[in-house]
Amino acid sequence: MPEVTINWYLALSAVLFTIGALGVLGRRNALIIFMSIELMLNAANLAFVALARHLGDLNGQIFVFFVMTVAAAEVAVGLALIVAIFRTKASINIDEINILKG
């Protein structure tokens, strides 16, 4: 069984980030997009903790707490917005939310 090195963690983080980014760019469902954003944030968190462990620096670990806090706040606001939009448009397809089109 091969040894799990820092590269494995970073590679997993990159894969998760890529999946998240593609989800944000490619999907229309607002909830899915939110989930993809969460995926990207957590990919970043994984990179943080892995590197903190690898480098023996606690700053990375602390930073993860901040990111999780921000993510929680963002989801709270974001879900509230989606609920509000759904009430007016009866849809959460973001392609239909285009009234600011130039």
Add this chain to the structure above:
Amino acid sequence: MNVYGFAPLLLIFPAIGVLFNALLGHRFVRPDPEAAHNDAAGEKWSGWVASVMALASFTVAVGLFFALIGNDFHMGTVPLFDWIRIPSADFNVPWAMQVDTLSVTMMLVVAGVGSVIHIYAIGYMHGDKGFARFFAYMNLFLFFMLILVSANNYLMLFVGWEGVGLCSYLLIGFWFDEVDEEGKAVNANAARKAFVVNRIGDFAVIVAMILLFWTLGSLEFESVFSSAVELFEEGQRFTILGQSVTIGGVLAVVTTLFLIGAAGKSAQIPLYVWLPDAMAGPTPVSALIHAATMVTSGIYLIARSNVLYEIVRVVAEEGSVWLASPTLVAYVGAATALLAGIIAFTRFDIKKVLAYSTVSQLGFMIAAVGMGAYVAGMFHLVTHAFFKALLFLSAGSVIHGVEHGHHHLGHDDREEEAHEEAHEEAHEEAHGEEAFDPQDMRVMGGLRRRMPTTYWVYLIGALALSGIFPLAGFWSKDEILAHANQHNVGVYILLTLAAICTAFYMGRQIKLVFFGEPRHEAAEHAVESPPIMTTPLIILAALAVVGGALNLPFLTAGMAEAAHNHPEGIFLALEGWLEHSLAAFELSEEGIVNLPLIEPPALKPLVAGLSLLFAVGSFVLAFYVVYGRRPETAEERDPMRDVPVIGPAIWAFAVLPLNTLFMDYVVPAFNRAADWLAHAVDWTFWHDFVHDNVIRDVFVGFANFTSDVLDKKGLDGALVEGTAYLTRYLAEGIRLTQTGYVRNYALGLFLGVVALLAYFLLMAG
């Protein structure tokens, strides 16, 4: 420190007087529409302020006189300010006053006689509705005349020259609304005639100044004279109109042009015709402007330019220049003296006789300066200013008295009060009854009993003018005759004949005005003038008596000797006094040399005795023989006409066609030329071409350019609309990026982050 620093006050005082009477005068002299007479209490202010300003000016002139003595007669210049300055042409005309013995002599005469006449005029002009205007003009005249005599360059002199011409015009036409029986505005016409005739002379002066500047490069007296002498010694030649001429030739032309200018201003042949008409002005004006001061400015101009005339005299004697302008000057003067003297025989208007007499005496002066006897000319100028001003003012007093006599009889007293109001009436009346002219000597006679003071001063003036020993006129006229006797026999004969005429017409005038029986009721009821008029007369009479002391021949000779022995000594006789301003030249082996001056004139017993004999004889002839008992009535024919041969000859002279020539040919030609110029040059060229084509088209073109091109295309088009168009164009492009699809924005974000990361990675690497 300039001891003459106070000289500008000379000009400032009359200027204050002008401003006072021009701006405030009407507040003091308010023509009352009810009474026709103005407010007599306020008149005093207007008249006395003007007179005090004239007196103040005279005080300054006296101050300058003593400053000159204290400064050993050295000429001084008082610069006031820069006037015209063209550095590229090296042309610089300052506004500066020249204080030397010649200019101070003129200042004393102008301001002194002027002051006396101002005071007289307060009485003479009493009740005139234009009282304040009159004194404003009089002070303006003093102002310009003092500029003329105090100038230190020809251009400033010319300003004064034109200024006094303007004042002469304004004052001759002072009663411009008066019309004769035919409805012609006689006074205004006389003013115009004077102005037009003077134009000819003024034009000549302008041309002379241009020539002087062209050749000598300056207009200031000092540098003109010094460079004229210098260039003459170097034998410099100039090319003018393709001709190569010497400086002598140029100066001969310049001095001849000056003679024409002097002929205009000083009323010499052929331009004298304006002066007799100028008597249309009020009598104080005739005394001040047309007898004592302005008409002498021609003599002053020639005396001032003495250096130029002397150079021409030298080259003319050499024979290198045919135009002997000094001799021409002498002959013009002498001929005028005789001609005007003869014409004076035939006049009945008391002022016209004096006017022709003035022309004649000016001829004496011009003849004197033409012969190089500048001092004699200036001497006669001064004494003539005394006795001719006296004669005019006395004539004014006579006219005043006769007018009062006329009002006293036959016309109710209301008219006497309502002098101006009666104006219209008087014209109506002129058609109906006999026309009464208070200036006509035929209606006078016997006035010596009614107007004793006026009679005595008039007699003194007449005897002085006739050249009776020992009055002023004897000495000055005799000095001129002595010089003529010595230098030029032709001029001497002409002048002696003129002197005989002078005595004759003055004898005739005294007889007609003051002796015999009154020939009209007006003369019977004439009244003596008020003291404000007679006091100036007495002052002038005293001057006419003692004026000869200025330059007594033996006194002069003795003083000259004393001054040679004591160079510091006071040497005030006119001869020595003016010597400091007048140069005399002679061409010797080593070029031109400065002579002290023509020798002080010794009294020539023969010449003096002869002229005295002629004068007395002629006066007596007129008084006792020709006009002995006649005329006794106003209608009677002048007895002179009945004298065989001479009488008709004189009357032939009187209608000498010179005046007719002017009025029939010169003036209409002038008018036609002026009309043509007005139409062709002024109207066609100036208005049509210059205004329409040049000024208007350029203006319209420019306006079109600014409105169509600059405003519409530039400001509106490029700047305003351009900004709007650009903004809109950019907005059209940029708004396409706002798709409304969140994914697009997210992609943009993503790509931005990628770009930033790539940047940092690559830069870091």
